[in-house]
Amino acid sequence: MKNNLLARFFSALCLLQLLLFTGTSAFAQAPGTEAPEMADVLRQSGKIYVVVAAVVIIVAGLLVYLISLDRKVARLEQEINK
Amino acid sequence: MKWTWWKVLTVVCLLYSAVAGFLLPVPRLAIVNESIRNLYFHVPMWFAMMVILGTSVFRSMQYLRNPSARLDILSHEAAKSGIVLGLLGLATGSLWAKYTWGAWWTPDPRLNAAAVAMLIYGAYLVLRGSFRDEQQRARVSAIYNIFAFAAAIPLLFILPRLAGNSLHPGQTGNPGFNKYDLDSTMRLVFYPAVIGWILFSFWMTQVGSRLAFLQLKLDEK
Structure with missing residues (x-):
């Protein structure tokens, strides 16, 4: 959820x-x-959005990875501190 | 995991700077041309590095006043995040230099001083690795950390300025950005990017520290 x-x-x-x-x-x-x-020209052709999308994917991917690490550590904390 | 306000802000700032950094208008300058947008990515590395290394030194001072394994971990993890950001700053700067100045590295006072500062911090990691006794390691590395930070300040902020001639912007006179370097639309992206990367470095440090705390707890059992 x-x-x-x-x-x-x-x-x-x-x-x-x-x-x-x-x-x-x-x-x-x-x-x-x-x-x-x-x-x-890159802007007129709209290809700049391809670059933006690629960078957003990378930044979002890194953030998702960090968030998943954070969640794993949180789960471990819960288990160990029980 | 808890979604604290600053973690949400990190995500918002970084995604915003990735989009706005490419799409908002920038000044049309010769030589740098479109690569001026690197300012949104290269410079925040150094800002975030200084903030997180400052945090690391603060933890080291706290450790020396009141030794605890937790403070040692916090200081070590913050220093590691700072070193990562510094290396990324050097790498992005070197790439930018290649396409604006024509060389990967120039014997420029600011570049060399930044490289020396990173080497000093590299020695911090080597020093830490050379101790078996935990308390001794924590104490000596706290002291060395203070030295490293004290050496980094003149290397990054004072010596390049005294040296005068440099290709690096913000060099002669005020080392900050003047009007020519940063106009008001660029600030709209630059400041959120700086905030985003600073918070990102705190987040990395926090996750690393929590993992090390758990390791510590398991070792104590």
Whole structure:
């Protein structure tokens, strides 16, 4: 049950972030004529979201791993402190 | 496990910085170009390292005032987290240097000083491993930990500044970020990232310490 709650929390978080930040990439899209070169094409093609998704997967994966370790230690604590 | 507020905040801050770090606009600067976004990932490593190493020294001082195996564990685990973050900081910095300065490593005062600081902390782990007697190990490593932190402060914050010329930003004059380095939109991502990684390091340290406490309890039985 706790797992279920966690999964829902994560998906809500991801959704919220998508809603909040998909619009903001429009700022970065105005290509400057003399300004230093930036990854504007990557943004226009939308491939930047592939990178974002990959990084989010890694960060979320690390966090899930840490959480699972935390839970295992908590279970051990319960057992040993009985 | 208990979902304390700071663990929730860690998850929120880190996921936020991973998304906003790529999608929010950044200043258009020559040479660094898009890699300026590394600021959201490279610099928080060092912030978090300093905070967790500071915690480690605090625990060491507490240990010397009032020796207990628990304080020794807390100090050791915090130092380990700090060393991991420092190594990640060096690795990300080196990668960034390759693509902006053209070399993996430059004989730059800040880079060399940071490397020496990490070596001093590496010696902490070696020193700890060389004792059989637990109390002796705890006491000597607490003392060495204080020395290591005292050596890291000038190495990271004072000597690079005195040395003058450096490629590393925030070098001449104020070592902090000036307006050129960090604008207000970047702060929107940078500060949450720093908070997130600091809390992450505390979380790692907490889990490691709790495991070591259990080991201690089993050994005592």
